[in-house]
Amino acid sequence: MFDNLPKRVKVVEVGPRDGLQNEPNQVPTADKLRLIEALFDSGLPYVEVTSFVSPKWIPQLSDAGEVAEGLRSIRRNSATCLTPSFTRSTTTSCLVPNLKGYERFKTSGIDELALFMSATESHSKKNINKTIDQAFQALQEVIDAAKPDGFRIRCYVSVVFECPYEGKTEREQVLRVTERLAGMGVDEISLGDTIGAATPKDVYDIVDHVAKHVDKKHLALHFHDTRGTALANVLAGLEAGVTIFDASIGGMGGCPYAPGAAGNLATEDLVYMLHGMGIETGINLEKLVDAGAIAQEIVGHTLPGRYLKAALSTRQKTEDKAVQSCSETSAKHNCA
Amino acid sequence: MFDNLPKRVKVVEVGPRDGLQNEPNQVPTADKLRLIEALFDSGLPYVEVTSFVSPKWIPQLSDAGEVAEGLRSIRRNSATCLTPSFTRSTTTSCLVPNLKGYERFKTSGIDELALFMSATESHSKKNINKTIDQAFQALQEVIDAAKPDGFRIRCYVSVVFECPYEGKTEREQVLRVTERLAGMGVDEISLGDTIGAATPKDVYDIVDHVAKHVDKKHLALHFHDTRGTALANVLAGLEAGVTIFDASIGGMGGCPYAPGAAGNLATEDLVYMLHGMGIETGINLEKLVDAGAIAQEIVGHTLPGRYLKAALSTRQKTEDKAVQSCSETSAKHNCA
Numbered sequence: 147m148f149d150n151l152p153k154r155v156k157v158v159e160v161g162p163r164d165g166l167q168n169e170p171n172q173v174p175t176a177d178k179l180r181l182i183e184a185l186f187d188s189g190l191p192y193v194e195v196t197s198f199v200s201p202k203w204i205p206q207l208s209d210a211g212e213v214a215e216g217l218r219s220i221r222r223n224s225a226t227c228l229t230p231s232f233t234r235s236t237t238t239s240c241l242v243p244n245l246k247g248y249e250r251f252k253t254s255g256i257d258e259l260a261l262f263m264s265a266t267e268s269h270s271k272k273n274i275n276k277t278i279d280q281a282f283q284a285l286q287e288v289i290d291a292a293k294p295d296g297f298r299i300r301c302y303v304s305v306v307f308e309c310p311y312e313g314k315t316e317r318e319q320v321l322r323v324t325e326r327l328a329g330m331g332v333d334e335i336s337l338g339d340t341i342g343a344a345t346p347k348d349v350y351d352i353v354d355h356v357a358k359h360v361d362k363k364h365l366a367l368h369f370h371d372t373r374g375t376a377l378a379n380v381l382a383g384l385e386a387g388v389t390i391f392d393a394s395i396g397g398m399g400g401c402p403y404a405p406g407a408a409g410n411l412a413t414e415d416l417v418y419m420l421h422g423m424g425i426e427t428g429i430n431l432e433k434l435v436d437a438g439a440i441a442q443e444i445v446g447h448t449l450p451g452r453y454l455k456a457a458l459s460t461r462q463k464t465e466d467k468a469v470q471s472c473s474e475t476s477a478k479h480n481c482a
Numbered sequence: 483m484f485d486n487l488p489k490r491v492k493v494v495e496v497g498p499r500d501g502l503q504n505e506p507n508q509v510p511t512a513d514k515l516r517l518i519e520a521l522f523d524s525g526l527p528y529v530e531v532t533s534f535v536s537p538k539w540i541p542q543l544s545d546a547g548e549v550a551e552g553l554r555s556i557r558r559n560s561a562t563c564l565t566p567s568f569t570r571s572t573t574t575s576c577l578v579p580n581l582k583g584y585e586r587f588k589t590s591g592i593d594e595l596a597l598f599m600s601a602t603e604s605h606s607k608k609n610i611n612k613t614i615d616q617a618f619q620a621l622q623e624v625i626d627a628a629k630p631d632g633f634r635i636r637c638y639v640s641v642v643f644e645c646p647y648e649g650k651t652e653r654e655q656v657l658r659v660t661e662r663l664a665g666m667g668v669d670e671i672s673l674g675d676t677i678g679a680a681t682p683k684d685v686y687d688i689v690d691h692v693a694k695h696v697d698k699k700h701l702a703l704h705f706h707d708t709r710g711t712a713l714a715n716v717l718a719g720l721e722a723g724v725t726i727f728d729a730s731i732g733g734m735g736g737c738p739y740a741p742g743a744a745g746n747l748a749t750e751d752l753v754y755m756l757h758g759m760g761i762e763t764g765i766n767l768e769k770l771v772d773a774g775a776i777a778q779e780i781v782g783h784t785l786p787g788r789y790l791k792a793a794l795s796t797r798q799k800t801e802d803k804a805v806q807s808c809s810e811t812s813a814k815h816n817c818a
Contacts (some may be wrong), residue, residue, distance in 0.1 A: 345758025
């Protein structure tokens with residue numbers, strides 16, 4: 147074991163989109179931008195910043211245009227001064243559901259676009275009211291527009307391991323969908339455990355099977371920690387040869403159309419494990435915790451990420467000690 | 483990967499001891515017994531039920547004698563009727579810190595005893611105010627008494643991966659302590675990640691190193707989920723050939739002497755992953771969730787286990803639907 151681990155892994159941060167879209171209250175645009183800047187600042191190589199879906203579907207992301215405008219302004223500012231340079235090293239992306247969304251994306255200044263697809267007919271119908279074939283037609287329209295414009299394209303595949311409506315997903319079905327996406331020119335395909343039901347052997351088996359027909363360099367894995375297995379599944383994915391993993395700051399988000407789903411894999415937990423195993427990410431874990439603290443602040447509640455909790459509790463203790471020692475000193479010296 | 487997975491794993495439940503000893507309030511004895519019965523009923527092969535430590539140290543477990551008496555009564559009752567048979571298939575154990583504790587244990591009717599030891603001098607001093615050598619002398623006294631009485635002995639080794647006072651633990655030091663315990667006739671040695679800092683490669687490396695001198699069948703692993711890595715670490719342990727894993731119902735507990743430590747690995751998360759990988763445990767996961775619900779009820783707050791949360795939320799939704807459908811029916815039929 148661990149003889150073939152990659153030297154470096156690409157962590158794809160989906161919090162500002164996949165996380166915030168599942169928050170009951172809409173977070174103000176300025177707060178979103180503050181979070182995204184903190185994520186850039188941590189050294190994350192890739193951040194999905196928003197979604198050009200209809201505000202009717204997801205009102206939480208109805209300010210996608212304003213977020214994009216804010217990011218352009220941040221980039222303009224950073225281009226004219228020496229620091230911060232991070233905004234040039236982080237790739238941004240956003241979700242695009244259809245041609246209408248693509249038109250908004252095209253001039254947004256966001257670097258890449260992300261599409262989505264379901265691995266089962268029932269999930270596709272419930273999620274976007276389209277059969278898989280109809281969904282593929284809609285994707286084809288967007289790809290036909292985006293490719294000549296020179297954009298790199300990512301696509302999420304939902305319910306790859308288990309579907310809340312159909313049970314265990316057939317791996318042949320996952321292969322069919324993934325192969326078709328690769329054939330359409332999609333550059334990165336993120337296989338998602340939407341309801342967090344996968345265990346490590348499932349992960350290894352699916353990747354092994356799909357990789358017979360699709361080059362592993364195009365594959366990413368997207369885990370939910372609903373049953374605590376997300377990091378164990380990452381380990382199986384690493385062993386199977388995948389080097390791109392999605393995660394969400396603090397573990398924000400999940401799919402609202404999947405009953406019982408809760409909690410994306412937390413970015414800090416993922417990065418802690420990868421670094422602990424000697425795998426580089428280019429990310430500063432302390433700065434990621436700063437971003438996690440901002441995420442908790444702007445959504446107004448505790449997030450489920452384990453590392454974040456431990457790190458913030460340690461910081462709090464250190465601060466308490468400092469305050470205590472300060473007041474002890476004050477008492478001894480009779481300061482005011 | 484996964485070519486050498488064990489067919490069966492022994493899950494050691496430590497919740498009633500390691501979990502409850504860290505609860506701020508003492509849980510009434512009757513509630514403890516209700517939890518332990520539910521744990522037996524789930525098919526768990528091994529439950530650590532209490533600790534014969536001084537009530538001054540751990541007041542939460544000051545009713546150890548009453549718990550043992552209650553268990554004897556449960557066993558007497560189960561011996562005289564056809565069901566439940568579970569109480570005969572679950573091995574019980576309890577923590578014994580010294581000879582005085584052993585005298586109380588000996589006549590308690592509890593099947594096995596568990597000792598503890600630290601892998602670092604600083605943790606040993608902080609935890610029990612003894613050097614490692616002094617701690618070994620105390621253990622030797624208990625072992626000298628217990629072995630002739632025919633008892634099987636388990637021993638926990640704390641801070642095997644990282645010590646809150648010394649940083650990364652030297653693996654030679656872990657080997658020395660483990661080898662000495664094995665040489666003293668300890669039957670099962672549980673290597674503990676007391677502050678939840680280990681990542682999978684650490685686990686594989688330590689087991690691999692220790693197993694050069696101590697037979698793997700004597701080794702157990704005890705993980706904390708402080709940074710989310712517990713199940714990934716189990717996976718590495720399985721790959722390294724370990725077949726005994728400790729866990730705590732709902733993820734109760736942690737070591738109060740280790741700053742920042744929080745959350746044992748949750749038993750339900752462990753069992754879900756093992757079953758998902760086709761590894762037998764003899765445990766009924768649904769009944770384990772019942773026990774988890776009791777655990778939450780008697781401690782009076784939500785526990786951190788992921789699977790428990792998902793399972794109870796699904797049950798709640800099903801109940802809500804049933805109630806709704808019932809009231810819909812009532813409305814249609816104009817029932818009272």
